[in-house]
Amino acid sequence: MTRPMAPSVYILAFCWLWFLPCPSPTPRPAPAPASRAAAEPKVVMVAPDARPRIIAFRLSKRVVYGGDTIDGEVETTSNVASVEARIASFSMPVPRVAIGRFALSYVVPRLPFFLHKTYALTVTARNARGERAERVVSITVR
Numbered sequence: 265m266t267r268p269m270a271p272s273v274y275i276l277a278f279c280w281l282w283f284l285p286c287p288s289p290t291p292r293p294a295p296a297p298a299s300r301a302a303a304e305p306k307v308v309m310v311a312p313d314a315r316p317r318i319i320a321f322r323l324s325k326r327v328v329y330g331g332d333t334i335d336g337e338v339e340t341t342s343n344v345a346s347v348e349a350r351i352a353s354f355s356m357p358v359p360r361v362a363i364g365r366f367a368l369s370y371v372v373p374r375l376p377f378f379l380h381k382t383y384a385l386t387v388t389a390r391n392a393r394g395e396r397a398e399r400v401v402s403i404t405v406r
Contacts, residue, residue: 307364309342316344316391318399319364323385327404330374338366340397344389351383351403358387372405380406 308319317340324335338347338358347358347366358366382404390396 305339307342307362308340312343312391313393314341314343314391315395316389316397317341318387318389318397321387321399321401323401323403326402327406328372329406330372332372333369334372335369336367338387338389340364340366340389343391345392346390348388348390350386350388375405 305320308317310317318338319341320337320339322337325332328334336349336358340347342364344364344366347360348355349358349368350356356368356370358368361367382402385401385403387399387401388396389398
């Protein structure tokens with residue numbers, strides 16, 4: 265007679281499947297404006313050892329469904345070396361598209377009903393010394 269598997273095994277298996285890599289994020293192409301100076305915001309220039317700052321943060325959607333594509337842009341000071349987006353224990357780098365500008369497009373994976381809820385999305389900007397600035401927004405998965 266075989267012994268049934270404990271429920272924790274099923275939970276671990278699901279968590280492992282949930283954290284499988286999704287389609288990789290791709291940098292969003294910058295629009296090709298007629299006047300480059302008029303289309304791009306000015307970059308806040310600071311010394312390399314200054315504290316990093318997030319100037320602006322935009323998401324295309326705050327309520328998402330499985331299969332949706334969500335676009336994000338982060339404007340930072342000139343000394344920011346990297347930007348990371350984190351939801352729960354899932355994080356991904358936000359590719360740099362220009363000095364002080366980071367952007368990505370991401371396809372939201374289809375998730376089971378019990379993971380449909382509101383999450384805190386933390387965007388972290390770091391300079392070369394490791395100092396960081398954070399901005400937190402809520403995003404709802406349905």
